[in-house]
Amino acid sequence: xxxxxxxxxxxxxxHNLNALSKVLFLIFVLLTAIAATDPxxxxxxxxxxxxxxxxxxxxxxxxxxxxMLVFLSAGLVLLTVLTMQSGDVVGYxxxxxVPVIGGNIPITTGALNxxxxxxxxxxxxxxxxxxxxxxxxxRDLVHALQKAxxxxxxxxxxxxxxxxxxxxxLEGKRIQEAQLARAYNPGGGITGKVKSLTPIIIPLVSxxxxxxxxxGLTIDMRGLRTMKRTPLVEDRLKSADYICIVLILVAxxxxxxxxxxxxxx
Numbered sequence: 001x002x003x004x005x006x007x008x009x010x011x012x013x014x015h016n017l018n019a020l021s022k023v024l025f026l027i028f029v030l031l032t033a034i035a036a037t038d039p040x041x042x043x044x045x046x047x048x049x050x051x052x053x054x055x056x057x058x059x060x061x062x063x064x065x066x067x068m069l070v071f072l073s074a075g076l077v078l079l080t081v082l083t084m085q086s087g088d089v090v091g092y093x094x095x096x097x098v099p100v101i102g103g104n105i106p107i108t109t110g111a112l113n114x115x116x117x118x119x120x121x122x123x124x125x126x127x128x129x130x131x132x133x134x135x136x137x138x139r140d141l142v143h144a145l146q147k148a149x150x151x152x153x154x155x156x157x158x159x160x161x162x163x164x165x166x167x168x169x170l171e172g173k174r175i176q177e178a179q180l181a182r183a184y185n186p187g188g189g190i191t192g193k194v195k196s197l198t199p200i201i202i203p204l205v206s207x208x209x210x211x212x213x214x215x216g217l218t219i220d221m222r223g224l225r226t227m228k229r230t231p232l233v234e235d236r237l238k239s240a241d242y243i244c245i246v247l248i249l250v251a252x253x254x255x256x257x258x259x260x261x262x263x264x265x
Contacts, residue, residue, distance in 0.1 A: 006166040007137055013240075014056040014135035019144035021241040021248075022132050028248050029128035033121045035259050039113065042120035049127040058134050062127055069126065073119035077112070086110030138162050160215070168208055175200050 009015075014022065029045065036042050053059045081093055087110030094104045132141075138159055145155045179199050186195035237245075 006133065008058055008061065008134045010057050010135070012056040012058065012135065014052075014058075014131060016238075016240065017135070017244060018237050018241040019136045019140040020147060020237070021244045022136055023141070023144055023148070024245060024248050026128050026132050028252050029124060031252075032255050033124040033128075035255070037117065039116045039120055042117060042124055046120055046123045046127060049124060049131065053127070053131055056131070056135060058131075061134055062130055065126060065130065069119070069123055072122060073115070076118050076122075077115040080111040080115040080118070081105065081107050084108065084111040084114060087113070133162060156219070164208075164211075167211075168204065171207060172200055172204050175203055 029049065032045060033042055036045070050059060050062060053062045082105065085106055085108050087108040089106040089108055090112070091107045092105060093107055141162070142155055142159050145158070146152075179196075184196070184199060186192045
């Protein structure tokens with residue numbers, strides 16, 4: 001499984017930017033993906049994000065998430081086909097040639113269009129988060145959020161999530177390898193894969209709860225309840241950050257004008 005939410009030490013353009021600039025970029029991508037209702041615009045946003053990741057020298061990290069996103073997209077398509085019947089009918093989920101039940105569950109253009117929008121939104125959002133996390137150390141991200149006057153509790157929750165997800169992913173992989181070393185083989189097919197998850201999920205959840213308890217005690221011992229923070233090391237914006245912020249503001253203004261109908265692209 002490809003690692004997600006994991007910082008990578010790479011000498012790239014994004015790694016040299018201030019964390020605050022990348023947070024603004026993430027907000028712009030999220031708002032654009034949510035506001036856009038045209039699949040072409042969202043698809044273009046996904047392509048731009050992948051190109052930017054290639055410029056930042058970590059396109060391979062994003063490419064590893066594509067199989068997971070394709071699997072998620074297939075589930076969204078199936079869900080929308082089963083629940084939406086707006087638009088023209090382009091086919092049937094159960095072919096007409098099937099006796100008795102054939103010709104049921106129509107596949108409509110409205111369902112396909114809505115599924116494409118949702119899938120592309122997931123692509124854009126995950127790619128944007130990956131760009132932020134891969135190129136930003138957790139402490140720099142925390143400092144940027146504190147400069148933005150984000151409450152300490154929310155900043156701490158975000159930091160714990162960023163640090164815990166890769167740790168749990170790595171621990172799950174080790175548990176799986178340990179089960180394979182013990183010759184655990186529940187069989188093949190879908191049933192075998194489902195059964196193979198039980199000896200992985202149970203110890204993984206148990207270990208996660210134990211770590212959460214230790215983490216809570218550690219945070220309490222370090223005096224979080226006092227809400228007194230030590231002075232931060234000032235990380236000033238560079239010329240590249242100002243250029244990035246200006247480009248984000250210009251792009252945001254253009255997209256806002258487009259969504260409100262002021263201009264047409």
